[in-house]
Structure formats: C-alpha cells, structure tokens
Amino acid sequence: MALxxxxxxxxxxxxxxxxxxxxxxxxxxxxxxxxxxxxKDGEIALGPVQSLEDLELDYVTTLLPxxxxxxxxxDTIFSFHREGGVIHEENLEERRVLFGLHPCDVxxxxxxxxxFTGQYEDDRYxxxxxxxxxxxxxxxxxxxxxxxxxxxxxxxxxxxxxxxLTNLGDRYLLEAGSGAGEELLHELRLKKAEPQAFxxxxxxxxxxxxxxxxxxxxxxxPKILNQNFGHGKWAELKEECLACGACTIVCPTCYCFNVFxxxxxxxxxxxxxxxxxSCVLLEFGEVAMGGNFRRTRAAxxxxxxxxxxxxxxxxxxxxxxxxxxxxxxACIKKIDPTAIVNAIRGx
Amino acid sequence: xxxxxxxxxxxxxxxxxxxxKITQETPDVKTFRVVFDDxxxxxxxxxxxGQCAMVSLPGVxxxxxxxxxxxxxxxxxxxxxxxxxxxxxxLHEAEEGQKIGVRGPYGNSFPIESMYGKDxxxxxxxxxxxxxxxxxxxxxxxxxxxGAVEIIYGARSPQDLVFKEEILExxxxxxxxxxxxxxxxxxDDWKGPVGFVPAFAEQVNPSPAGSIAITCxxxxxxxxxxxxxxxxxxxxxxxxxxxxMKMKCGVGKCGRCNIGEKYVCVDGPVFTLAQxxxxxxxx
Numbered sequence: 001m002a003l004x005x006x007x008x009x010x011x012x013x014x015x016x017x018x019x020x021x022x023x024x025x026x027x028x029x030x031x032x033x034x035x036x037x038x039x040k041d042g043e044i045a046l047g048p049v050q051s052l053e054d055l056e057l058d059y060v061t062t063l064l065p066x067x068x069x070x071x072x073x074x075d076t077i078f079s080f081h082r083e084g085g086v087i088h089e090e091n092l093e094e095r096r097v098l099f100g101l102h103p104c105d106v107x108x109x110x111x112x113x114x115x116f117t118g119q120y121e122d123d124r125y126x127x128x129x130x131x132x133x134x135x136x137x138x139x140x141x142x143x144x145x146x147x148x149x150x151x152x153x154x155x156x157x158x159x160x161x162x163x164x165l166t167n168l169g170d171r172y173l174l175e176a177g178s179g180a181g182e183e184l185l186h187e188l189r190l191k192k193a194e195p196q197a198f199x200x201x202x203x204x205x206x207x208x209x210x211x212x213x214x215x216x217x218x219x220x221x222p223k224i225l226n227q228n229f230g231h232g233k234w235a236e237l238k239e240e241c242l243a244c245g246a247c248t249i250v251c252p253t254c255y256c257f258n259v260f261x262x263x264x265x266x267x268x269x270x271x272x273x274x275x276x277x278s279c280v281l282l283e284f285g286e287v288a289m290g291g292n293f294r295r296t297r298a299a300x301x302x303x304x305x306x307x308x309x310x311x312x313x314x315x316x317x318x319x320x321x322x323x324x325x326x327x328x329x330a331c332i333k334k335i336d337p338t339a340i341v342n343a344i345r346g347x
Numbered sequence: 348x349x350x351x352x353x354x355x356x357x358x359x360x361x362x363x364x365x366x367x368k369i370t371q372e373t374p375d376v377k378t379f380r381v382v383f384d385d386x387x388x389x390x391x392x393x394x395x396x397g398q399c400a401m402v403s404l405p406g407v408x409x410x411x412x413x414x415x416x417x418x419x420x421x422x423x424x425x426x427x428x429x430x431x432x433x434x435x436x437x438l439h440e441a442e443e444g445q446k447i448g449v450r451g452p453y454g455n456s457f458p459i460e461s462m463y464g465k466d467x468x469x470x471x472x473x474x475x476x477x478x479x480x481x482x483x484x485x486x487x488x489x490x491x492x493x494g495a496v497e498i499i500y501g502a503r504s505p506q507d508l509v510f511k512e513e514i515l516e517x518x519x520x521x522x523x524x525x526x527x528x529x530x531x532x533x534x535d536d537w538k539g540p541v542g543f544v545p546a547f548a549e550q551v552n553p554s555p556a557g558s559i560a561i562t563c564x565x566x567x568x569x570x571x572x573x574x575x576x577x578x579x580x581x582x583x584x585x586x587x588x589x590x591x592m593k594m595k596c597g598v599g600k601c602g603r604c605n606i607g608e609k610y611v612c613v614d615g616p617v618f619t620l621a622q623x624x625x626x627x628x629x630x
Contacts (some may be wrong), residue, residue, distance in 0.1 A: 021488070039385070077357065077359045077360065077474065078357075078360055080405045080406075081405075082405050082406050115600060116600065119598070119599065119613070120358045120598035120599060120600070120613075121358070122357065122358065122600070123355055123357045124360075226627075229627055229628070255600065255602070256601055256602030257596070257601050257602070258595050258601070259359070259408070259595040259596065259601065260408065261403075261405060261406050261407060261408050263406050267406070268454075270405065270406050272359070272403075272405075274359075277595075277601070277602065277603075279602060279605075284602075284603065286593060287591065287592055287593050288431040288432055288591075288593070289431055290434075291566070293592075293629055294629065299629065305606075306607075306627070307602075307605060310608075311605065311607055311608045314608040315608055315610075328583060
C-alpha cells in the first residue's frame, strides 16, 4: 500500500487517517504474529489478526485479559517420558504484537511483571514478554463496571507500551513509548503529529475520565482493610458468592495456578502443566489429611479482595487491581469490589 | 529424565535424582535418601536446616517436603514422608534406584545463628520431627556453639515414633542432651511415659531463661504446645514453629500458601510466634 509522502517523518508521534491505520496493521502482520480485539460470538475477545478488518477497536473490554498470551490457561512447562525421556520446550521465540490493548490491561501486565520477573524469575514468561510488542489503545468508552481511574491505570495509558493509539474521532494519534516503537514509526514513514493532536488527546481523555461512574477510594486502603478483617460485610458476601471462580479467570492480575501432570493414553508420556487456579474455589485452601483453612466462601472471597487490595501492595509495591471491571461483569451475583470497599469504609 | 541446559533457568523444572535408600520408619512414614544424578547439581545444592524441596514423580505430581537431612552431612538429601496424599502415596510405592525429580531448596530456615550460646528446647510430634531432625543434627554436629539441648518428642503409639534408633542410640548419648519420649497410647512393650506432647512438655518443665523453643507437629499439637510454652513463660520471640501448606510452585507465585503478606514457601515455613501474631487469623 502506497502512502502520500509526508513532509516530516515521525520520531515520537504520528497522526493516522483510516488508511494509515490499515497500513500499520498490515505492516505489523507482515512481520509479527498480531493479536487484538476481535468479534467472537457477539462478544469481544483477543484473537489473531491479519488486517484492520479483523479488529474491533471500538470496544469496552475483552472477555479474557491478555495474560493468556504469557501463560495460557493450560501451559506446558515441560514434557516427559516416564522412563527416562527428554524434556523439551515450546517455542517461546515467536515475535508477537498485542494490538489495541486498553490501559487497564497494559497496566495489569506491568503488575504481572512484578510477580513473574522478580525473585525466582519465570524464564518462560519473561521471554514471551520480551518477544511481544504492546500497541496500546487509550479508552474512549468506559463501560458501566469500569473503575480504572481509581488506580491511575486508565482511561489513558502512561507507560508499558511500545506504541499507543488514541482515537481522536477523525484520526488517530500514534505515540512511541519505547525504542522499538520509535523504530516502527520511523520505518513506516508516518506523518509527524501536529500539536493540535495532543490537545485533542487531552480532550478525549478528559471526556473518558468523566464517563467513569465507579470509584474506589484507595487512600490508606490496605491498612483500612487489615483493620476490618472481621467486618460484617464478609459474612454477608458468604451468602452472595457462589464460589464459581469466574472473577479470577477473567481478572487481568489474577495469576494463581495449579500444577498438574497430564499423561497421554499410553501412560508413558506426559506434560507438566500450569493450570489457572482460583482462590475462591474450595480446593484452593485444602491441606494434607483433609484440612482446609478457607472452608467458608466468606473466607475465600476475602482472600481474593485482600490479596488484590492489601497483601499485593506489601509484596509488590502497588495495589493489585487495575479497575477493568471484568469481575463484576462476569459475576452472576454482580459482586462488586467498589461496593465492598465502600461498605467497609462506610462511604 | 534428561534435560537441555537451556531450560535450567525455569524455576519449575526439577533436577533428576535417584532414591538410594528407603527406610521404613513407621507403618506410614518412610525416609528416602536421595542423590542428584548430576554431581555438580549435588554439590551446588546448598541448603539450611528448615528448608524444603519440591519432590516429584513424573505422571503423579509434586509435593513440598522438608529436608530432614542436616546440611552438615553432605553428598545426599533425606526426606521423611508420611503417606497422606497422591504424591506421598506414590512415593511410598517407589523402590530404591528409582528416579525422582527434586527442585529447591525453598523457603527460609531456622535462624541457627541466633541460637548460638542458647539452650534449645525441641518439641516435636509425629512426622513433625522431620524438619526438627535437620536442625538437631546440625546443632549436634556443632555442639560447642550451643547450650543445653532438650528434645521432647511424642507420637500416637510406639510404632509411630520416627527415627527411633537415632533418638535413642545417638541423640540421647550426646553430652548435654536430654531426650524425653512419650506416646499418646502405649502397648505391652512400652515402658516409657504415656500422654500427649503438650502436657508431657509441661512435666519436663524446660526453663525459658536463655532458651529458644522450636516446635513442629500436627496443628492441634502445636496449638496446645504454644499454650504450654506460654505457661512456662516463654515469650513469642523465643518460640519458633513451622507452617505447612499445600504448595504448587514453591517460588511464591502459585498463590496456594499465601497468608496475609506472606508466602509460606518463600517467607516461611519457619516463623516465630511473634511473626505469626501479625498474620490474619486464618490458621
């Protein structure tokens, strides 16, 4: 596809018309395996993308967060032969682009980075992260369950991206956030962004922020939660929560996992797999000899909320929620962290 | 199992080891002496008393087991395993010479340096003596660094006492070491004390002055031993215990052993009672 020759090539930021966006996607798809928001059974899900036509950029939230690209719901650590075989590895070197991720989801990846690349670094996660470019998309259309602005994780993205798109209505602003992003802008010879584009970006960000209805007051939150371990709200939630685990599956920062050995039908070869797990399931608190230290649903939903909004901060220096709202959307009973925190704070 | 060197960095991939010797301790406890197949892995496996390792059988799974060997005795690892679940059940079926997977060591350890010059009181119940045994042998191998040692141990019955020979033939003969053994319920041959560990410990009546108490056993025993120690005027800072939970990764990621801000696998399993007091009341 030939583009009109711009006067100045973009170093840090460019503006894109409709055709330029299609050009960007097709160029990326030529060099990388590209994944982005696509339409799937009436919902939006992250999936493989060849061209702009495959993408659904005007979306609220994808069904599953991007964590599935860094550790899959069933992720093989290694495979084995029971009687002295070879452990071999999957291909972690595939160059990928995650296109059109919303700020909440990019910030969630930054939180997962703290978990998987700190002490006892997970080499598989790290290599997949290193081989994946992030093209963020600022959020213009917050959903009814969104509360990202409470955590500073949206609706606009400030870090964690290689390229960042903002839909300005008649065109897109495309900004580079890394050396790799700058190189791409340079290679694609896109038109340098004019100053008005940044003013327009501020404007759409302000509008988006104003459209976010739900809020969590995060001031001193870990401390306030720790003082309210026995709060009556938890007993109430025991009656609400069905302990289905949907909230943890759709959560972009939930990372707990089980480890299973899966044998094939010969019972000789198998794989050791990581399987997404959930602290709200009864089995999660089981210990040897029939014990279970979180037998009640109240104890388990409490563990989920406390891990996000209290323990994670001590462990990793940030609150463990990005306010994407998926847990509320996925919950049959619409259990809502903002409502829980508001009740506990008495607000 | 063999593995390519490129994969060594992933923390969930075990090293291959061979079971060299199996000792039947009790009807449901066996001790496995294990050596890594790669001598450089064996040499590089440095651990401290109280640490654990992930033991696995391909096709069955993994479980976190405390290392009962003492780091003062090199060239092998030992795990004492009670038959309790899938992996431990399969381990009990294993034979000498069989290959297993081992990765670690994981967790913190008993703060042995802080015990120098102190009198030590070990209180163990059942298989809970396994992690204590590593520290006891470590202490006995560095005997001059520590004061008097009291070992209080009990099990359900005389048949359920682990490390019987070592307790009676080795430990009780070391100078400055007193061994007290009880059983919940005796039999015709049992001539020793009968009674539960917490009450028995109270009778032994160890002095808290200049002492550290280290206790490990079933949760219910620990609960009452802590009461006994409080009665004997041990402070929470003088009491050390270990927590056990199911673990899937051992490296602070899978979430199974998360209590409050702690992951038992990384921040534990060894805690002082003072530290446990700061955790949410979940155990």
